[in-house]
Amino acid sequence: MQKIKNICCIGAGYVGGPTMAVIAQKCPDINVTVVDINEQRINSWNDPDFSKIPIYEPGLADVVKDSRDRNLFFSTDVDAAIEKADIIFISVNTPTKTYGIGKGMAADLKWIELCARQIARVSVTDKIVVEKSTLPVRTANALKSILENTGNGVKFQILSNPEFLAEGTAVADLMAPDRVLIGGDVATKEGRTAIQTLVDIYANWVDKDRILTTNVWSSELSKLTANAFLAQRVSSINAMSELCEKTGADVNEVARAIGMDSRIGSKFLKSSVGFGGSCFQKDILNLVYISKSLGLNEVADYWEQVVIMNDHQKNRFAANIVKTLFNTVSGKKITFLGWAFKKDTNDTRESAAIHVADFLLKEHANIVVYDPKVTADQIYKDLDYLEGNDLETIKKLLTVETDPYKACENSHAIAVLTEWDEFKTYNWQSIYDNMLKPASVFDGRNILDLDKLKAIGFNVDGIGKP
Numbered sequence: 001m002q003k004i005k006n007i008c009c010i011g012a013g014y015v016g017g018p019t020m021a022v023i024a025q026k027c028p029d030i031n032v033t034v035v036d037i038n039e040q041r042i043n044s045w046n047d048p049d050f051s052k053i054p055i056y057e058p059g060l061a062d063v064v065k066d067s068r069d070r071n072l073f074f075s076t077d078v079d080a081a082i083e084k085a086d087i088i089f090i091s092v093n094t095p096t097k098t099y100g101i102g103k104g105m106a107a108d109l110k111w112i113e114l115c116a117r118q119i120a121r122v123s124v125t126d127k128i129v130v131e132k133s134t135l136p137v138r139t140a141n142a143l144k145s146i147l148e149n150t151g152n153g154v155k156f157q158i159l160s161n162p163e164f165l166a167e168g169t170a171v172a173d174l175m176a177p178d179r180v181l182i183g184g185d186v187a188t189k190e191g192r193t194a195i196q197t198l199v200d201i202y203a204n205w206v207d208k209d210r211i212l213t214t215n216v217w218s219s220e221l222s223k224l225t226a227n228a229f230l231a232q233r234v235s236s237i238n239a240m241s242e243l244c245e246k247t248g249a250d251v252n253e254v255a256r257a258i259g260m261d262s263r264i265g266s267k268f269l270k271s272s273v274g275f276g277g278s279c280f281q282k283d284i285l286n287l288v289y290i291s292k293s294l295g296l297n298e299v300a301d302y303w304e305q306v307v308i309m310n311d312h313q314k315n316r317f318a319a320n321i322v323k324t325l326f327n328t329v330s331g332k333k334i335t336f337l338g339w340a341f342k343k344d345t346n347d348t349r350e351s352a353a354i355h356v357a358d359f360l361l362k363e364h365a366n367i368v369v370y371d372p373k374v375t376a377d378q379i380y381k382d383l384d385y386l387e388g389n390d391l392e393t394i395k396k397l398l399t400v401e402t403d404p405y406k407a408c409e410n411s412h413a414i415a416v417l418t419e420w421d422e423f424k425t426y427n428w429q430s431i432y433d434n435m436l437k438p439a440s441v442f443d444g445r446n447i448l449d450l451d452k453l454k455a456i457g458f459n460v461d462g463i464g465k466p
């Protein structure tokens, strides 16, 4: 078996950065170089102040501190890292296509293909190429064709090793994963050897029973399937939340009751303003697109409903704010607590907050946002790309505060968009005293004690609450 000395990871994002930091910490004999074309991002990873690394994840700064400049390196020199690597992880973004065939559905594989062509051009020794990005099933075929047809005659083995970490718990998930999935060419000896090489790396800290090996297509499809199932649970409980509101049932009680059935399980049953994040919607739409492309229309429709339900949930949360505030929010100050798509991350991609803000801005509301980890710059960027929005107007209507109490002052209503723990510990009496009356709270995460808020004098609205 080949002794692995150098690993390269292309893409220093939410997956590449944390994943490689953990590999470097757990495998001190291997040099791990994470490369990216985004110079600013690489500079932040190399910042002498570890609190300034570009991704906020509990525990991540310490892991990076442990290995950086010892056997963990961040660089923009992609060619050099590829050249010396035995294993290359591709961990670049694969967002939904915004143009051409498959627009709004298919995964955009532009960056994946660029990586493959660069690996082929630069490589002068045999390499194992690992798909770490989430990819449509059968992408390994396209990679193989590019690597073999544009390369220098060296041999490539392609593995699929999807990442299952969730943001906010990335380090814990990487340290103790439920499973590590490795797909490869099980039909050939070289394929099996490549699979074993990657198994051996993970086996440095992951129990062998949790390392699963499959054929490459099963591995690629399992990633999309896992996200579809997880998102489906959220949409399912959110669908029930609307029914709860109409019938006097409480969605938390329903979730608890069904979750105690061991066949259903209690996780991922938290009703919310809707799921966000860069993965769920993108991956389901990709699954829908693949199914449609294969003529499986019923399969496509089944999964598309998960996204349709999620859009409905975000819309009805925003519409309920307007309705409750006497059918007009024009000129009214509404405070958003939270902007990130979930707690313990500074990631805002597809956050429900963006959608709710867009809805309320179209109703001419004045919005003030407080989020403990998201910058004002990021918030404006998130709104800038929405169709029909003009940033100058938005900046007049939406402001960002770094003090939550100030953000709530003189406001008509507070909407909780992210489940940050600190929101639970605020002095809600003092917040109430400084708001306009009637003062409303719309808890899009069901984290606040609504009875207590009601006793203070707030009008309260939770998700799926009678």
Ligand SMILES: NC(=O)c1ccc[n+]([C@@H]2O[C@H](COP(=O)([O-])OP(=O)(O)OC[C@H]3O[C@@H](n4cnc5c(N)ncnc54)[C@H](O)[C@@H]3O)[C@@H](O)[C@H]2O)c1
Pocket: 010, 011, 012, 013, 014, 015, 016, 035, 036, 037, 038, 041, 078, 091, 092, 093, 094, 111, 114, 115, 132, 133, 134, 135, 163, 164, 165, 166, 167, 278, 279
């Ligand atoms: N974010 C998550 O929690 C998560 C979890 C599991 C899987 N995934 C999947 O992992 C992949 C990466 O996701 P992410 O959230 O880390 O994305 P990201 O946007 O945070 O990072 C991707 C990085 O790749 C870089 N990049 C793009 N093309 C490049 C090229 N040709 N050469 C060098 N660098 C290049 C970009 O500059 C960017 O910094 C996606 O396929 C995603 O679906 C994400």
Ligand SMILES: O=c1ccn([C@@H]2O[C@H](COP(=O)(O)OP(=O)(O)O[C@H]3O[C@H](CO)[C@@H](O)[C@H](O)[C@H]3O)[C@@H](O)[C@H]2O)c(=O)[nH]1
Pocket: 134, 163, 164, 165, 166, 167, 168, 227, 230, 234, 267, 268, 269, 270, 271, 272, 273, 274, 275, 276, 277, 278, 279, 280, 341, 342
């Ligand atoms: O009961 C729940 C659970 C989650 N959510 C929301 O769902 C979204 C996604 O949450 P989560 O799955 O925890 O975070 P992600 O970082 O998006 O992780 C998902 O997407 C990743 C990218 O593919 C996968 O690797 C992970 O396994 C998968 O959980 C967030 O907006 C959550 O607030 C709920 O509303 N209710």
